[in-house]
Amino acid sequence: MKAVDAWRLSAIPYSEMAFRSILQNSSNMWWGSFGRGSSEASGREDLVKRSLRIARFDKLIVAIFVTVAAGAPFLPQVLGASYGISASVTLSLAISFAFIVLYGVQTLSSFVTSGPSPLLSTLPLLQNDVSFVNLLSFVRTSDYLVVGSVACQVFFVSLVTGSVLSGLFTLLAGAMNSAIGVSVALWLSSVFYRNILRSKEGKRGGALRFVLLLAWGVVVLGIGVLFAAAGYLIPLVQSVLTNPNALAGSILSLVYPFSLGISDGAIAHGFTPSGVEEIAFGATAVYLLIAVVASKWSMSSVASFPESASIAPGAERAHDTSVPLRKPVAAYVVKDLRAASANLPSAFLFVLPAFETLVVLLMRVYLPSLGALTLLVAMTLGGMVSLILPLVLVSSEGTGFDFAKTLPLKIRTIVFSKASIATAVFLPAVVVVLVESLLKPLTSPFLTMVPLASILAVAAASLLEVRLFLGFAPSGRATFALQEFGRMAAGAGVVLLPGVIYATLYLLTFNHILAAAAMIAIASIELIGVVEFVRRSDLTHP
Amino acid sequence: MVDALIEAAGLTKKFGSFGALNGLDLRVMPGEIYGLLGPNGAGKTTTLKITAGLIEPTTGSVVVSGFDVTRDPIHAKSQIGYVAETPILYESLTPRELLEFEASVRGLAKDSMNRRARQLAEAFEVVSIFDLPIATLSMGTKQKVAIIAALLHQPPILLLDEPLNSLDARSNRILKELISLHVQRGGAVLFSTHIMEIAQRLCSRIGIIFGGKIVAEGDLDQLRARAGEKDATLEEVFMKLTNEASEVENIVRTLRESFFDDEGR
Numbered sequence: 001m002k003a004v005d006a007w008r009l010s011a012i013p014y015s016e017m018a019f020r021s022i023l024q025n026s027s028n029m030w031w032g033s034f035g036r037g038s039s040e041a042s043g044r045e046d047l048v049k050r051s052l053r054i055a056r057f058d059k060l061i062v063a064i065f066v067t068v069a070a071g072a073p074f075l076p077q078v079l080g081a082s083y084g085i086s087a088s089v090t091l092s093l094a095i096s097f098a099f100i101v102l103y104g105v106q107t108l109s110s111f112v113t114s115g116p117s118p119l120l121s122t123l124p125l126l127q128n129d130v131s132f133v134n135l136l137s138f139v140r141t142s143d144y145l146v147v148g149s150v151a152c153q154v155f156f157v158s159l160v161t162g163s164v165l166s167g168l169f170t171l172l173a174g175a176m177n178s179a180i181g182v183s184v185a186l187w188l189s190s191v192f193y194r195n196i197l198r199s200k201e202g203k204r205g206g207a208l209r210f211v212l213l214l215a216w217g218v219v220v221l222g223i224g225v226l227f228a229a230a231g232y233l234i235p236l237v238q239s240v241l242t243n244p245n246a247l248a249g250s251i252l253s254l255v256y257p258f259s260l261g262i263s264d265g266a267i268a269h270g271f272t273p274s275g276v277e278e279i280a281f282g283a284t285a286v287y288l289l290i291a292v293v294a295s296k297w298s299m300s301s302v303a304s305f306p307e308s309a310s311i312a313p314g315a316e317r318a319h320d321t322s323v324p325l326r327k328p329v330a331a332y333v334v335k336d337l338r339a340a341s342a343n344l345p346s347a348f349l350f351v352l353p354a355f356e357t358l359v360v361l362l363m364r365v366y367l368p369s370l371g372a373l374t375l376l377v378a379m380t381l382g383g384m385v386s387l388i389l390p391l392v393l394v395s396s397e398g399t400g401f402d403f404a405k406t407l408p409l410k411i412r413t414i415v416f417s418k419a420s421i422a423t424a425v426f427l428p429a430v431v432v433v434l435v436e437s438l439l440k441p442l443t444s445p446f447l448t449m450v451p452l453a454s455i456l457a458v459a460a461a462s463l464l465e466v467r468l469f470l471g472f473a474p475s476g477r478a479t480f481a482l483q484e485f486g487r488m489a490a491g492a493g494v495v496l497l498p499g500v501i502y503a504t505l506y507l508l509t510f511n512h513i514l515a516a517a518a519m520i521a522i523a524s525i526e527l528i529g530v531v532e533f534v535r536r537s538d539l540t541h542p
Numbered sequence: 543m544v545d546a547l548i549e550a551a552g553l554t555k556k557f558g559s560f561g562a563l564n565g566l567d568l569r570v571m572p573g574e575i576y577g578l579l580g581p582n583g584a585g586k587t588t589t590l591k592i593t594a595g596l597i598e599p600t601t602g603s604v605v606v607s608g609f610d611v612t613r614d615p616i617h618a619k620s621q622i623g624y625v626a627e628t629p630i631l632y633e634s635l636t637p638r639e640l641l642e643f644e645a646s647v648r649g650l651a652k653d654s655m656n657r658r659a660r661q662l663a664e665a666f667e668v669v670s671i672f673d674l675p676i677a678t679l680s681m682g683t684k685q686k687v688a689i690i691a692a693l694l695h696q697p698p699i700l701l702l703d704e705p706l707n708s709l710d711a712r713s714n715r716i717l718k719e720l721i722s723l724h725v726q727r728g729g730a731v732l733f734s735t736h737i738m739e740i741a742q743r744l745c746s747r748i749g750i751i752f753g754g755k756i757v758a759e760g761d762l763d764q765l766r767a768r769a770g771e772k773d774a775t776l777e778e779v780f781m782k783l784t785n786e787a788s789e790v791e792n793i794v795r796t797l798r799e800s801f802f803d804d805e806g807r
Binding site: 327 | 594595596615616617618619620622624626630631632633634635638639640641642643644645646647648649650652655656659660663664669670671672673675691
C-alpha cells in the first residue's frame with residue numbers, strides 16, 4: 001500500500017478512535033460535556049458530529065498552546081538577552097515533552113483499550129498494511145502538536161543563533177523528544193488502562209493507581225512551576241550549565257533533556273574545554289538510542305493493538321455475588337467516584353483544589369501573617385477549581401447515564417450527590433488554610449469565617465451548576481459553548497459573590513466583624529436559595 | 543375488567559422532521575407477552591424507550607401499572623425492568639458495583655435482593671465475572687448483566703428490546719423460561735423482535751409495527767385472518783400486512799439476475 005493511501009485511510013480509524021476517546025473521557029476535553037446521555041437518536045447523531053468537531057478543535061487548540069509554550073523560553077534571547085540557548089532549549093523540550101505525555105494519555109486510552117479499528121482487520125488487507133494504517137492513525141493523535149512544537153523550536157534556535165547546524169540539531173532533539181514523549185504516553189496509557197482498569201481492584205492495583213495519579217499531578221504542577229518560574233529559571237540554569245567549575249553542570253549534562261540543551265548550546269556557541277559538553281554529547285547519543293528503541297516499541301505496540309486489545313483480563317475470578325446496599329444519594333456518590341476515578345486526568349481533579357490553595361499560600365509564604373486578601377484569593381481559587389468537578393462528574397456519566405434514566409431516581413438525588421462530591425473535594429483546601437492559620441497569626445480572628453463561608457458558597461455553586469448541567473439540552477454549535485460556559489459562569493458568580501461582599505464591606509468600614517458576618521450571611525442565603533431552586537425544579541426526571 | 547399493565551395511546555415521536563412514531567396505540571394485559579414485530583426503523587425501539595421513560599413522546603401518553611410515565615416517572619420506573627437492544631450500563635463499573643448502585647437507588651431489601659442476584663448470576667453463569675469492569679466483557683455477557691439488572695427488583699413489567707440477540711443457547715433458553723414464569727405470575731412483557739420464529743413461539747399476542755404505528759394486532763390466527771392467509775407462517779402474514787411481499791420478490795429477482803450476470807461475465 002502506498003504511504004499516501006495509507007495516510008488517507010488512517011483518517012477513518014483515527015476519527016473512530018477520537019470519537020471513542022471523547023465518549024470515554026469527555027471531561028478531559030477543554031469544553032466537552034456529554035453527560036446527558038444519548039438516548040435520543042437525533043442527540044446521538046449530534047453527539048458524533050460534535051465529538052469529531054471537538055476532537056479536531058481540541059487537538060488544534062492544544063497544538064497552538066504547546067507551540068507557543070515551546071517558543072516562550074526563547075523570548076529572553078529574542079528580546080536581546082546575551083546568555084546562551086542551553087537552558088532555553090532544555091526548558092522548551094521539557095515543556096513540549098510534558099504536554100505530549102499529558103495529551104497522549106488523554107487521547108490514547110481508546111487506542112489502548114480497543115485498538116484503533118478492529119474493522120480494518122476484517123478487510124482483505126495484508127497484515128503489514130493494517131499495521132501501517134494503525135501506525136499512521138496513531139501518528140495522527142499528536143501530529144499537530146509534535147510538528148508545531150518542533151518547528152517552533154527549530155525556528156527560534158535558528159533565529160537566535162544563526163547557526164544552521166544548531167537548527168538541524170534542534171530538529172533532531174525535537175524528534176527524539178517527541179518520540180520518547182509519545183512512547184511514555186503510550187506506556188502510561190497501557191499501564192493504566194489495560195493493567196488496572198482491566199483487572200480486579202486489589203491492593204497492588206490501588207497502589208499503582210495512586211502512584212500514577214501522583215505522577216500525573218507532578219507533571220501537571222511541574223508545567224505550572226516551569227511557566228511560573230521560567231523568568232528566574234532560565235538565567236539560573238544557564239549559569240549552572242555554563243560554569244565549568246560547577247559539579248551540578250556535570251551531573252545535569254547526564255540528565256534528560258539537559259544533555260540535549262547543553263549539546264545544542266555547544267554547537268551554537270562553540271565548545272569550551274570543561275568536560276560538561278563532552279558528557280552531554282555522550283548522553284545525547286545514549287538518548288538517541290533510547291528514542292530509536294522507544295519508537296520501535298511504540299510502532300510494534302500500535303501495530304499489534306487490534307489483536308492485543310482483545311486479550312482477556314487475567315484478573316481473579318469472583319466466587320460470591322453479595323451486593324452491599326447504601327442510601328440512594330450515597331450510592332450515587334460512590335458510583336460517581338468509581339466512574340470518575342477510572343480516568344487518570346479526572347481523578348487528579350479530586351486533589352487539584354487543595355493543590356491550588358497550597359500554591360497560593362506558598363506564593364505568600366514570605367508574609368509574616370495571614371491577611372484577608374490572601375485568604376480570599378486562596379479560597380476563591382480553590383473554590384473555582386472545585387467548580388470544574390460538577391462538569392467532570394456530569395461528563396463522566398457518559399452513555400451509561402441512560403442506565404440511570406431507567407431507575408426511579410429523582411433529579412435532586414443526582415444533583416445532591418454530585419454537589420456533595422464537589423464540596424467534599426473543596427474541604428481539603430479549607431483544611432490547608434486552617435493549618436496555615438495555626439502556623440501563622442491571622443490579621444483578625446474573624447478571618448476564620450472566610451473558609452467556612454467559602455464552603456457554603458462552593459456547596460451552593462456546585463448545586464446550581466449540576467442542576468443547570470442536567471437541566472437544559474444544548475442545541476446548535478454556537479449556543480453549545482455559550483451554554484457550557486454560562487453554566488460554569490453562574491457557579492463562579494455564586495463562589496465569587498461572598499468574597500466580593502467581604503472585600504467591599506471591609507474597604508468601606510475597615511471592620512472584619514461586619515465583613516465576615518455579611519460574607520457568611522450572603523453565602524447562607526445563596527445555599528438556601530439554590531437548595532430551594534433544586535427542590536422546586538425537581539418536577540422532571542433526568 | 544382487568545386493567546392493562548401497559549397502555550400507550552396516540553404516541554407520536556419526532557426526531558427533527560422524521561416521525562419515528564405516528565400515533566401508536568397498544569395495550570398489554572397482565573399475563574401477556576406482547577411481541578412488537580416490525581422491520582428496522584419501524585419504531586419498535588422508540589416505543590420501548592418511551593415506555594421505559596428514557597425519552598419523552600412528542601404527543602400521546604404511556605401508562606404503566608396506572609402510572610403515567612411522563613407525569614409520574616418515579617413510580618412508573620419502579621414498575622419496569624428494561625433491557626435495551628445494545629446493553630446500556632456504566633462500563634467502568636463491575637457487575638457487582640452496578641447492581642449495588644441499582645439496588646440502592648431502588649431501595650431493595652438486602653436479603654431478598656442478594657438471594658435473587660445469586661440465583662440470576664448462577665443461572666446466567668456470570669458469578670466469576672462479578673468483579674471485572676463491564677467494559678472488558680463480551681457483548682453477550684454484558685447483555686446477561688443487563689438482564690439481571692432488569693430482573694433484580696422483580697418488576698411487574700418487562701420491556702425487552704431484542705434481548706436474545708447476543709445470548710448463547712443456554713442463556714437464550716433460560717431467559718425464555720424466565721419470561722414464561724414472569725407472565726405466569728401475572729406480569730406483562732413487551733417484547734421487541736424482528737425474528738418471526740421467536741415472535742411466533744414466544745408471544746401470546748403480536749403487534750405488527752410499520753411506519754411508526756401498529757398496522758395489525760392479535761394472536762397468529764387473528765393475524766392470519768386479517769391477512770386472508772389461512773395456514774400462513776408469521777413471516778408470510780407479516781409480509782402481506784406490511785405490503786412488503788411484492789417488493790421483496792422484486793428485489794430478490796433483481797439480485798438473482800445481477801448475480802447470474804456477474805457469474806456469466
